[in-house]
Amino acid sequence: xxxxxxxxxxxxxxxxxxxxxxxxxxxxxxxxxxxxxxxxxxxxxxxxxxxxxxxxxxxxxxxxxxxxxxxxxxxxxxxxxxxxxxxxxxxxxxxxxxxxxxxxxxxxxxxxxxxxxxxxxxxxxxxxxxxxxxxxxxxxxxxxxxxxxxxxxxxxxxxxxxxxxxxxxxxxxxxxxxxxxxxxxxxxxxxxxxxxxxxxxxxxxxxxxxxxxxxxxxxxxxxxxxxxxxxxxxxxxxxxxxxxxxxxxxxxxxxxxxxxxxxxxxxxxxxxxxxxxxxxxxxxxxxxxxxxxxxxxxxxxxxxxxxxxxxxxxxxxxxxxxxxxxxxxxxxxxxxxxxxxxxxxxxxxxxxxxxxxxxxxxxxxxxxxxxxxxxxx
Amino acid sequence: xxxxxxxxxxxxxxxxxxxxxxxxxxxxxxxxxxxxxxxxxxxxxxxxxxxxxxxxxxxxxxxxxxxxxxxxxxxxxxxxxxxxxxxxxxxxxxxxxxxxxxxxxxxxxxxxxxxxxxxxxxxxxxxxxxxxxxxxxxxxxxxxxxxxxxxxxxxxxxxxxxxxxxxxxxxxxxxxxxxxxxxxxxxxxxxxxxxxxxxxxxxxxxxxxxxxxxxxxxxxxxxxxxxxxxxxxxxxxxxxxxxxxxxxxxxxxxxxxxxxxxxxxxxxxxxxxxxxxxxxxxxxxxxxxxxxxxxxxxxxxxxxxxxxxxxxxxxxxxxxxxxxxxxxxxxxxxxxxxxxxx
Numbered sequence: 195x196x197x198x199x200x201x202x203x204x205x206x207x208x209x210x211x212x213x214x215x216x217x218x219x220x221x222x223x224x225x226x227x228x229x230x231x232x233x234x235x236x237x238x239x240x241x242x243x244x245x246x247x248x249x250x251x252x253x254x255x256x257x258x259x260x261x262x263x264x265x266x267x268x269x270x271x272x273x274x275x276x277x278x279x280x281x282x283x284x285x286x287x288x289x290x291x292x293x294x295x296x297x298x299x300x301x302x303x304x305x306x307x308x309x310x311x312x313x314x315x316x317x318x319x320x321x322x323x324x325x326x327x328x329x330x331x332x333x334x335x336x337x338x339x340x341x342x343x344x345x346x347x348x349x350x351x352x353x354x355x356x357x358x359x360x361x362x363x364x365x366x367x368x369x370x371x372x373x374x375x376x377x378x379x380x381x382x383x384x385x386x387x388x389x390x391x392x393x394x395x396x397x398x399x400x401x402x403x404x405x406x407x408x409x410x411x412x413x414x415x416x417x418x419x420x421x422x423x424x425x426x427x428x429x430x431x432x433x434x435x436x437x438x439x440x441x442x443x444x445x446x447x448x449x450x451x452x453x454x455x456x457x458x459x460x461x462x463x464x465x466x467x468x469x470x471x472x473x474x475x476x477x478x479x480x481x482x483x484x485x486x487x488x489x490x491x492x493x494x495x496x497x498x499x500x501x502x503x504x505x506x507x508x509x510x511x512x513x514x515x516x517x518x519x520x521x522x523x524x525x526x527x528x529x530x531x532x533x534x535x536x537x538x539x540x541x542x543x544x545x546x547x548x549x550x551x552x553x554x555x556x557x558x559x560x561x562x563x564x565x566x567x568x569x570x571x
Numbered sequence: 572x573x574x575x576x577x578x579x580x581x582x583x584x585x586x587x588x589x590x591x592x593x594x595x596x597x598x599x600x601x602x603x604x605x606x607x608x609x610x611x612x613x614x615x616x617x618x619x620x621x622x623x624x625x626x627x628x629x630x631x632x633x634x635x636x637x638x639x640x641x642x643x644x645x646x647x648x649x650x651x652x653x654x655x656x657x658x659x660x661x662x663x664x665x666x667x668x669x670x671x672x673x674x675x676x677x678x679x680x681x682x683x684x685x686x687x688x689x690x691x692x693x694x695x696x697x698x699x700x701x702x703x704x705x706x707x708x709x710x711x712x713x714x715x716x717x718x719x720x721x722x723x724x725x726x727x728x729x730x731x732x733x734x735x736x737x738x739x740x741x742x743x744x745x746x747x748x749x750x751x752x753x754x755x756x757x758x759x760x761x762x763x764x765x766x767x768x769x770x771x772x773x774x775x776x777x778x779x780x781x782x783x784x785x786x787x788x789x790x791x792x793x794x795x796x797x798x799x800x801x802x803x804x805x806x807x808x809x810x811x812x813x814x815x816x817x818x819x820x821x822x823x824x825x826x827x828x829x830x831x832x833x834x835x836x837x838x839x840x841x842x843x844x845x846x847x848x849x850x851x852x853x854x855x856x857x858x859x860x861x862x863x864x865x866x867x868x869x870x871x872x873x874x875x876x877x878x879x880x881x882x883x884x885x886x887x888x889x890x891x892x893x894x895x896x897x898x899x900x901x902x903x904x905x906x907x908x909x910x911x912x913x
Contacts, residue, residue: 248872249651249865276872277658303890307869331895332912406911 201479205239205490207433207456208356208381210292210318212239214475215490216446219437219458220244220296220323220360222258223468225272227282231289236468237475240292242458245271245323246279246312247298259393259403264415265461266393268408270329271298276311283315294358296323300335302348309349309357319355322346325362325387327409334362339374346378356381358435361422363415364390368422369429376430384435384458385422389415412461413439420452427453427495441466443477450490451497512553512568516544520565527560573614582610593618594627632662633689633874634682635867636675638759639790640667642818643846644863645693648715651867652691659875661688670756670790672696683708689874691715691867694761711877713870715863717760718889725873726889727866731761731843734859734894735768735813738841741857741896742811743776745904747839751784751809753798753819759790765815765843784809788819795822796829803830803838811839811902817846817858824852824901835903845897854900862892 203214217240218224218233225244233241251270259266274282283293295317299305309320324335324345336342342359350357359375361368363386372383388409392402419438426434433456436449441462449457463470487493519542520528528537528544536550537557546557548571557566579586584603591599592607599607610616624630635652637645649665656663664687668675675696682690687710694716695702702722705712711725718728742750752769755762770780786801788794795814802809803826814820820842827838834840834854842849845860869890898909 248868249862275654275658276868277655300895301891301893303888304869304892307872307888307890311872332908 201482202489203239203475203478203482205456207240207435208319208358210240210356212292212456214239214478215450215454215456216471216474217242217294217435217456217458218463218468218471219460220321221460221464222267222269223460223463226274227285230282230286230291230293232468233471234286234289234291237471239456240294240318241286242294242296242321243272243279243283243317245296245298245326246274246276246308247271248276248304248308250275251329254405256404257408260412260465261393261403262414264391264393264410264412265465266391266404266408266410267388268328268404268406270326271323276308279312280315283312283317287316293317294319294321296321296360298323298326298335302345305345306348306352309353313353313355317355319358319381320349320353321358321360321384322349323360323387325360325364327362327364327388327390328407334364337365339370342371343374343378346375346380350379358382358384360387360437361385361426362387363418363422369425372426372430372432372434376432380432382433382435382455383426383430384437385426386415386419386438389418411438412465413441415439416445416448420448423449423454424452424498424501427498428501441470441474443474443481446474446478447481447493448497450494453495453498455490455494511571512555513548513551513571514546514553514555514557514566515548515569516546516565517567518544518563518565520544520563522563525562527562528557528566531556531560573616575616575618577614578607578610578616581614582606629688630686631660632664632685632687633691633871633878634664634666634678634687636666636668636678636690636692636695638668638670638694640665642790642816643848644816644844644861647846648693648863648867651864651869652871653867655868655871655875659879668696670694670696670758676701679705683710688878689713691870691874693863693866694759696758711874713874715866715870717764718891723887725870725877725887727870727873727892728889729862729866729892729894731764731894732768732771734843734861734896735765735815736772737768737894737896738813738843738857738859739769739772740775741898741904742813742839742841742902743772743778745811745839745902747811748776748778749784749807749809750778750811750813751786751802753786753788753795753802753812753814753823755788755790755815755819757787762815769813788815788822790816790818792818792822792825795819796826797822799823799826799838800830803827803832809838811835811841813841813843815843817842817844817849817856820856820858820901821848821852824854824856834901839903840901843894849897850899852901857899857902857904858897860895860897862894865892 205212205215218238220242230241257268295312297308359380388411391410394403416439423436434454435456436454437458440459529539534550536547538545579589592604666678690712699722713725715727786798788798812823823840824834827834842858845858849856849858897913
């Protein structure tokens with residue numbers, strides 16, 4: 195079946211030739227050489243190692259909690275020494291993996307030293323894992339673009355492989371951070387790392403579900419990731435790798451239309467299994483074929499063109515209109531959700547009082563039957 | 572006892588091939604290597620370390636020189652060195668120099684005679700000239716602790732002045748103005764640096780650095796205890812004491828308690844090093860982390876780059892490890908968030 199819809203998904207990212215733009219992100223799924231191999235065999239175009247550090251930190255238990263569609267983690271980096279990573283990287287490379295080594299250190303000189311070592315181990319590129327919201331102080335490793343610049347620069351100067359910088363959404367101006375990385379010579383940026391979070395509180399015990407502040411991931415953070423990728427794409431010229439809440443091909447394409455060249459997945463693969471990668475890849479091929487798109491370059495950044503300033507958004511006299519009746523007697527989402535009390539429903543019939551409607555558009559997105567449109571009054 | 576020839580005969584290979592397997596050379600097929608290893612196991616063969624050392628001109632031994640084996644800080648560093656050395660199949664010789672330059676020189680002579688394959692020197696008192704002499708014996712070394720701008724050598728260092736500044740700045744932020752310092756031994760360059768960080772924080776806050784609030788300790792618990800006793804007998808006793816290491820800070824807490832006073836409500840205390848014990852004393856000690864474990868790991872990695880011949884064009888490296896303030900209870904702050912995000 196795949197042969198019939200086969201399209202070439204290959205991308206050139208930071209000079210690396212990837213068979214497709216989908217990577218497995220640094221995290222629990224990329225902790226060993228064997229896991230890296232499994233990710234590649236499941237179809238990943240590249241794999242990003244779990245964060246490699248000089249000094250291993252203790253693994254707290256519990257450290258992962260899923261609630262609703264989201265997940266919080268309080269994990270801290272790899273369990274393997276740098277010496278052990280030499281073997282793990284070589285093993286995964288021998289199975290054909292394109293490896294991006296995610297590394298973390300606390301000064302530019304220390305960061306450059308680890309970078310040089312993972313380059314010697316055979317890593318194809320480096321991702322600076324400098325954006326984790328826990329374990330590195332209230333402001334993270336740094337809140338200042340100048341510090342990001344000096345870390346990035348010291349690594350770029352020392353290694354010959356491309357360097358990507360992972361950015362945190364827990365800052366006020368991600369665009370500034372991306373520009374600092376670009377000026378320092380980074381070949382790409384990836385965004386977003388997890389969002390600082392407390393996933394919930396157990397009311398009976400009166401305790402948070404995990405014992406400290408951590409990083410939130412999964413579908414609920416996708417809109418944050420999409421906005422970050424759009425911002426970065428509009429601020430910097432280097433390629434962007436989109437991360438955050440991707441679980442199907444639709445999400446991959448959303449990130450690409452907002453400027454991403456590649457994407458990374460983690461949480462959805464933990465919750466749905468590595469097998470889900472092959473479906474995402476297959477669906478991407480199908481979509482490209484159905485839409486007659488030869489390569490991702492044709493759609494990259496397409497949606498950015500429609501992002502406007504408020505000044506540019508014309509205030510047009512839109513009001514809502516129900517195109518059809520409603521088949522679900524029990525559903526009342528449109529009526530309940532109308533802030534202006536303009537939507538009325540009588541059995542199967544739905545009407546909009548266009549004198550009360552202000553064209554906010556909420557009914558269009560809450561109706562499961564897509565029964566509403568906006569039209570000029 | 573079986574020798575290398577017996578192994579070669581049993582495995583049906585040459586002595587040179589067995590030797591290549593022993594040296595983990597890459598030009599041996601996995602099948603041959605397996606056959607050799609199986610023959611070794613069957614014959615209970617273990618290579619003769621001394622003979623191997625002579626043949627390879629290696630003793631598979633490195634040495635770590637530390638200033639004080641009784642201070643729990645330095646075993647942390649030794650652990651870092653040992654973590655790497657063990658993975659490389661090396662032994663570590665531990666030498667305790669006790670901040671005595673004569674003893675340090677003695678050790679150095681002994682280690683050179685023993686043909687160690689490399690040296691890691693923590694807070695060494697040796698001069699640059701002394702250190703450069705080691706090079707004549709073709710023994711690579713890595714320095715740890717202090718920064719030396721004028722020496723072309725691998726150095727893993729931390730910023731003692733900045734670390735002390737962080738601690739004193741924090742005490743000022745909590746609200747203390749009369750802050751005293753119990754310094755380390757004056758002979759140590761690190762002590763001077765810590766003192767300069769202390770003075771810088773006070774001057775920045777437009778406070779006068781008063782000589783009566785600076786006493787010299789000996790880097791031991793007793794020095795912290797006696798120094799604090801002196802400070803507590805001043806007509807205007809300090810509100811807070813910053814000790815140049817955790818052992819002296821623990822001595823300071825003991826002295827405050829012995830005077831019937833409380834830490835931090837009567838006198839606040841902060842230390843430097845973040846030894847494990849500092850999170851266990853009562854009250855838990857606010858201190859500055861001295862990343863010696865990481866220092867040991869990185870120093871050993873740099874040393875093995877030289878021993879294994881993989882140091883490459885970047886022959887020497889100077890790697891900074893930033894100290895970090897660890898806010899706990901002995902400083903009397905009320906910022907729980909700062910503590911959580913240590």
